[in-house]
Amino acid sequence: MAKIHGFKFVLVLVLSILINLFFLFNHFVDKDTELSWSKAAAREAELVASISCSGHGRAYLDGIPFQGEPICECNSCYGGKDCSEVLTECLADADSGDPLFLEPFWMQHAASSAVVVAGWHRMSYRFDDYSSISEELEKHIRQLHAVIGNAVTDGRFILFGAGSTQLLNAALFGLSLDDSPSPANIVASIPFYPLYEAQTKYFNSMEFKWQGDASLWKNRSDSSGTFVEFVTSPNNPDGRLMKQVLKGPSSKTIFDHAYYWPHFSAIQTAADEDLMIFTLSKLTGHAGEPIWFQLILTFLVMYQGYTLIIKERKAMWALVRDENIYKRMQMYISLSTKSVSRDTQLRALKLLKVVLKENGKDLFEFGPKTMRNRWERISRSFSTSKRFSLQKLEPQYCNYFQNFTGPSPAYAWIKCERAKDQDCNAVLKTASIIGRGGSTFNAESRYVRLSLIKSQDDFDLLIQNIDALVSKEGGVAYI
Amino acid sequence: MAKIHGFKFVLVLVLSILINLFFLFNHFVDKDTELSWSKAAAREAELVASISCSGHGRAYLDGIPFQGEPICECNSCYGGKDCSEVLTECLADADSGDPLFLEPFWMQHAASSAVVVAGWHRMSYRFDDYSSISEELEKHIRQLHAVIGNAVTDGRFILFGAGSTQLLNAALFGLSLDDSPSPANIVASIPFYPLYEAQTKYFNSMEFKWQGDASLWKNRSDSSGTFVEFVTSPNNPDGRLMKQVLKGPSSKTIFDHAYYWPHFSAIQTAADEDLMIFTLSKLTGHAGEPIWFQLILTFLVMYQGYTLIIKERKAMWALVRDENIYKRMQMYISLSTKSVSRDTQLRALKLLKVVLKENGKDLFEFGPKTMRNRWERISRSFSTSKRFSLQKLEPQYCNYFQNFTGPSPAYAWIKCERAKDQDCNAVLKTASIIGRGGSTFNAESRYVRLSLIKSQDDFDLLIQNIDALVSKEGGVAYI
Structure with missing residues (x-):
């Protein structure tokens, strides 16, 4: 009897010690991968992400806290503390081009798309390769175009800009700053993206002049000077694939391919133009259009005499064939606002890596x-x-x-x-x-x-x- | 004997079970605070941060990897795999204003200054308060000025810009876009920050014209039109506190207070001017001056006929008293590049929180x-x-x-x-x-x-x- 007891005892003891060893092993293996300085930030981010907003809103790290706690920011037409209330008499707002349709995708890919930015990350602007865009980011952008097949990047310079306006302006300056005595004529085909006209007029530069509908200038004489045509393809608003209207040695074209991604269009051919502009925002869905611009609209109409609605595309790039034009554009970017912030570049890189997984599958x-x-x-x-x-x-x-x-x-x-x-x-x-x-x-x-x-x-x-x-x-x- | 054995057995067993309970308890308590989706990003960041570069360099998340591993980017005059080699015949480069002197501070405050950006963070530009700057960030900037006592923010609008050039240009456009028939005259006191002249000339706008040294215009007649004077205080390059040279109803002043922080100057009085510009970069040390600008310098000299050296200040803000001027500046920002990216704002907010701890102690x-x-x-x-x-x-x-x-x-x-x-x-x-x-x-x-x-x-x-x-x-x- 005592022997049997003893045997059971030994069994239980051995079992218990084995469990001890298991925990001990686990403890040390965990130790190995334990986090230090990044832990607090990671916890904070996960805490905010875990706040339930009923699927109709979201809490953000930089939201306005209520009594020290982050709170839900509800989608339009939803309200209440957890966004569960449906607001009545609410308008369906289909005005802006805010690409939120991809938000669920990024929530599904939370682990691969998160970025931890250390306090000392890239405090200097110095890059060892002296370029405005990190070499890694440039490599991934070239890879992206190759995988999707929507643009030829061989023999092209890549210029990274902080927004559509900046890069489009840079292109305008790049193409029109000739020694020519008369200003370059800027045109586009109707219907066109209103920013082209607005910014050309606003800068009121002696270098270029807005001339409206491109088709009116088809039969121009050689003495009419240089023409720069904006072509958006697929077109905003109607989604059609577009070609330039004006041809000949005195006309140049800026191709805005913001929507030339598989989301919005069949990829029929790899674009191979001299100056092409792309944006991350319509590819990954990051960035939209600040609504406050609409609020200053009234002011703009009063003040400038034309209506204006603006779109933001946070991280953009231009593919440029000609080195001189590339350098002029680089100069414009340097003067107007400087290169894209390092935080944005870091995030863009991370997002691109997720996009490129299994060739974008x-x-x-x-x-x-x-x-x-x-x-x-x-x-x-x-x-x-x-x-x-x-x-x-x-x-x-x-x-x-x-x-x-x-x-x-x-x-x-x-x-x-x-x-x-x-x-x-x-x-x-x-x-x-x-x-x-x-x-x-x-x-x-x-x-x-x-x-x-x-x-x-x-x-x-x-x-x-x-x-x-x-x-x-x-x-x-x-x- | 058997009894003693049994007693020892029980003792060991009880001990073992207690240890198990301890581990089990630990496991569940840990569970509570365990990370999920942010863990991989946090680990990746800590791994990169842990790479030793002998104190003379740093590895970055977006660095160019070598054989899949992140590598050291060495400080100037250091080289080798871990930056331990001193390069001979190396120049002491004291040219740029890259504020890296604060890097050690941020490494000491790693835990409080890190930020985790989720893949779905602020995909839309929509803010519930419809402003270009998150309300939280604005609150912290006002608090910052109050704590330091370097500027009055009461009765001021705050405009956030993506860089010095952008905001200074916005100020220029904001102040000079009058109905006045002649262009506004832009001046500064020698020695002055070269960007003022460069950008005024580059934009070649009909709205304003560079007129050089402010003191030459002290005794101007009333018919000379509007004057806009740039005043940098403390001054770059010589560190002196400055006042405007031109006075009277037809002159306006843009105060550039980039260096008016306790690092660089005694805070003698709270600046109370109509249009003041501040930047985070010289306060926290984040952002510098891309060296590639120096490389295109040759090109600029050739092309534009003047030398130009440019400085970047990533996150800047203007304090503006007049609402109309504020709105015009806002319009300029919207047209030239749009608001500061949300990643930058999020990081700026985190850094400001660290700065403000114990009133900046x-x-x-x-x-x-x-x-x-x-x-x-x-x-x-x-x-x-x-x-x-x-x-x-x-x-x-x-x-x-x-x-x-x-x-x-x-x-x-x-x-x-x-x-x-x-x-x-x-x-x-x-x-x-x-x-x-x-x-x-x-x-x-x-x-x-x-x-x-x-x-x-x-x-x-x-x-x-x-x-x-x-x-x-x-x-x-x-x-």
Whole structure:
């Protein structure tokens, strides 16, 4: 009996010691990978991220705390402490091009996309390679274009800028600062992105002059001077792939390829132009458009005599073939605001690494699918309508997917078909929908741009209000 | 015997179980604070930070990896895999204003200054308060000025910009965009920061025109139009506190207070001007001056006909009294590059929180002490010299320290006293010292600016070369 007891005892003891050893081993293995100075920041970030905002909002590290605690910032049309309340009489805002449709993707890829910035990270601007863009970042951008096949980077300089305006301006200065006695003429094809006109006019430089619609200058004489044409392809607002209108030795082109990613367009060919501009914001969804610009709009209209709506694209780059133009652009960037901050570059690099995993498989499964679904959904909403029409877009062969892909534009370009609906934006507003009127893009006010790239909450409300509007059509007299 | 055995057995077992319980408890308590998605990024950052570069270099997260591993980027005049090799025939570069003297401070405050940026952090630019600067950041900036006592923020708007050039330009546009038919005249007092002239000329705007030295316009007539004067105080290069030269209703002033922090100057009074510009970079030491600008200098001289050296100040703000001027500046920022990136704002906020701890006690113990020591050291080096003189600076009463404090300027402003040493920069260069020539600041070439705010390695080498130069004086004939 005592022997059996003893045996059991030994068994339990051995077991207990084994468990001890297991814990001890674990403890030391853990020790090895334990964090020191970064732990507090990591905890703080995870704490803020863990705050529940009911899926209709988010708490941020730099949010305004309430009683010392970070609080939820709710999506439009949601309110309450945890964003669970649906606000009534709320407008569906489809105005801005804030690419929040990719937010869920980054939340799914939290671990690979987080960045820890040490307090002493890159305090100096000095790079060992003396360039404005870290060599690593440049390498990843070239790799990105190669993987997607949307641009040729061989024999191109890469210039990194802090925003669309900066880089577009740099291009303008780069191309127009000739020894030519007369200012360069700046043009674009209607409908076009309003910033081109606004900034050309605002800087009021002796080097260049805004000349409006490109097609008016097709048959110009040689003595008309240098022309610089802005071409956005795929186009904002209507998503069409564009070519330049003006040709010949005296005309230069700035290609804005902000939307030439698999999310928004089939990749039909690798762009091979002299001066091309791309942005990370429409690829990864980081950056949007500060709403306060809309608030100063009234002031701008009063003060400058033209309307202006501005878009931000935080991290952008230009691919430039000519070295002299590249150097002039570099000079402009240095004078206007200097290179992109190191924090932004560090984050951009991390995001690109996630994008490039398995040749973009994850992101380009999520992004194009989301955008295609939204296009199909809004097409269905308008399919029964005779009052409104959507732009026509056909499936195209995409080299990236090696397959035909359905349309997935960033914006719907709506036309009001009824003769009396001349102000289409006003018509939509009666149905609590906020779009961006055609006149902003120098087109007829019969057109309105609706953003399809905002958050799912925004899109759902937009569809709800469109459906309500279209369903009423039967009851309204057709004129 | 068996009983004793049994007793010992029980004792060991109880002990073992207790240890298990301890580990188990620990495990669950740890569980509570264990990290999930941020862990990988935190580990990566700590791994890079732990790479030893012998105190003469640093490895960075976005550095160019060698065989997949991050590598050391060495300080100037150091080389080798771990930066332990001293490079011979290396120049002491005291040219740039890269404020690396604060790097050790941030390494000492690693835990409180690190930031974790989640992949989905602030993808949208939307702020609930619709302003360009997060409310939290603005609050901390006001608090900062209150604690230091270097500026009045009551009744001021705060505008945040991405760099000195941007904000200074914004100020220029803000003040000169009147309905006035003639362009505004832009002036500054010699010696002045060369960017003012360079950017005014470069933008070649119809709104303003560079007119050089302010003192030439003291007795102007009323019909000379609007004047905008740049005043840097403390002055760059010579560290003196400055006032505007031009007065009267037709003159406006932009006060550049980049160096008005306890590191570089006694805080004699809270600045109370209409338009004041401050920067984080000279306060926290984050940001410097990209060296590649120097490389394109040759190009600039060739192309534009003037020399240009540019400084970057990553996160800046302006305190503006007049709402209309504030709005015009805001418009300029929106057109030239848009608001500061959210990553930069987030980091700025974190750094400010560290700065503000105990009313700035830690930072303003480290910073002013370091700068004062360097000034005393370089003064000692030149004290026996008859060939070179330093600018004269007196101890002043500082409201922040509530005491008299010795000089601690950011730059030494050296004068070559010998008649034949007209090009002082060339003289220093023979002693392997690189300074910035007086002509850059529109002063005589008999002057040279030497930067005192770079890393300790840079400063030590500078002193070593100065001492060698001064010790040779006896042997050289005095002319």
